[in-house]
Amino acid sequence: MSLTVLASSNHKILAKTLSWNGEGWDKTAHDKVFLHDVIDHPGVTDLADLSDTLIAMEQHPNACVIRGRLIDGKPTEGVRRLSVDEDDDDVFFGGDSKAVFQDQPLQWLMIDVDKMEADPSLTPAQRIARLIATLPPPFRGADFHLQWSSSAGLDGWATLSAHLWFWLSEPVTSADLKARAKDERWREDHGVDIALFHPVQIHYTAAPVFIGADDPLRGQRSQLIRLHRREVTLPPWTPRQEEYRPTGQMTPFEIIDPEMEDRIKRWVTATVIGRCKAIVDAMNGEQNSTIFLSARKLGQLVAGGILDHDAAENALLDAASAGNHPKDRAKIAVEGGMKRGMREPVYGPPPLA
Numbered sequence: 001m002s003l004t005v006l007a008s009s010n011h012k013i014l015a016k017t018l019s020w021n022g023e024g025w026d027k028t029a030h031d032k033v034f035l036h037d038v039i040d041h042p043g044v045t046d047l048a049d050l051s052d053t054l055i056a057m058e059q060h061p062n063a064c065v066i067r068g069r070l071i072d073g074k075p076t077e078g079v080r081r082l083s084v085d086e087d088d089d090d091v092f093f094g095g096d097s098k099a100v101f102q103d104q105p106l107q108w109l110m111i112d113v114d115k116m117e118a119d120p121s122l123t124p125a126q127r128i129a130r131l132i133a134t135l136p137p138p139f140r141g142a143d144f145h146l147q148w149s150s151s152a153g154l155d156g157w158a159t160l161s162a163h164l165w166f167w168l169s170e171p172v173t174s175a176d177l178k179a180r181a182k183d184e185r186w187r188e189d190h191g192v193d194i195a196l197f198h199p200v201q202i203h204y205t206a207a208p209v210f211i212g213a214d215d216p217l218r219g220q221r222s223q224l225i226r227l228h229r230r231e232v233t234l235p236p237w238t239p240r241q242e243e244y245r246p247t248g249q250m251t252p253f254e255i256i257d258p259e260m261e262d263r264i265k266r267w268v269t270a271t272v273i274g275r276c277k278a279i280v281d282a283m284n285g286e287q288n289s290t291i292f293l294s295a296r297k298l299g300q301l302v303a304g305g306i307l308d309h310d311a312a313e314n315a316l317l318d319a320a321s322a323g324n325h326p327k328d329r330a331k332i333a334v335e336g337g338m339k340r341g342m343r344e345p346v347y348g349p350p351p352l353a
Contacts, residue, residue: 001107001171002043002069003053006202008062009035009078014204015061016150020212025154030204038076039063047167047231050108051145051224054165058147058207058222067174068101068199081200103199105171107231110203111135112193114149115159127160128225136190138235139166141228148221150208163204169231174199178281179239195283260348267349268307272298276319287325291316291333292340299341306348313338
């Protein structure tokens, strides 16, 4: 089973640093990394193999894992984490794809538990039981690899933060995992961060770096937890066919040829819907760039006279609101993106082959 391992270019650190100041811990976040090298890795065969790999990777502070796979023919050094669905150049506009990674079906997945409230008096076994009790039902009772996060235990175990890695009985793509998680309310009911279900979302694997004191969880940060089942079997599920459709009339300006008018209208509508859906689904940390790029594309259509400016702007802002993005920042990104796109008008869809 594929495991895409990345190393940060220029040896940047993908681990949090905790420094002891004599009274408490000063925390430093990991470096911001924009370029990665793809590490040749043979993959993993089962959860035990995955667990051994993750434990070994803890000693490499510049390494991480993603769910996507490198597209054939793409370079392996100094690459950006761009996937097919967030390509900078829309192929509709005749641009070349800059995507480096694409989605793939995998049997492994990671669930991130962040600052779950807990009774500080719990024993180590009870803490693990507390984590398990909050998982979506299919995951309860299944084996998993446990890695406590950098902050685990530093507050006297008043909260629990950990990465839980599971092995599925059948491979599933990131897109299907995210769609299922939304339908089954994994985030709302179980606190699951569904942003991890994306081809290029970083899965941090390095152990934290401690300065001035030893790791309080030294030798106990990771372990393979054996329970009742070796794999997680997800119940049958059918993706919903509903699409996010923005408000506003996406009516192009009048064109003499009725056949061409209909084709442009359908193409513009599909483009608007696709761009708005990308905004709704944008991961934390990527909302502003997604809004800007989407607004830029629609601004091109506005400049080409095939999309109404106000309708485009309202659709983008509605999508940002539906994705719970801050209104003020969204408006700035929409206005800036549309202004930029209107310098490069697009007058219609690509010619038919």
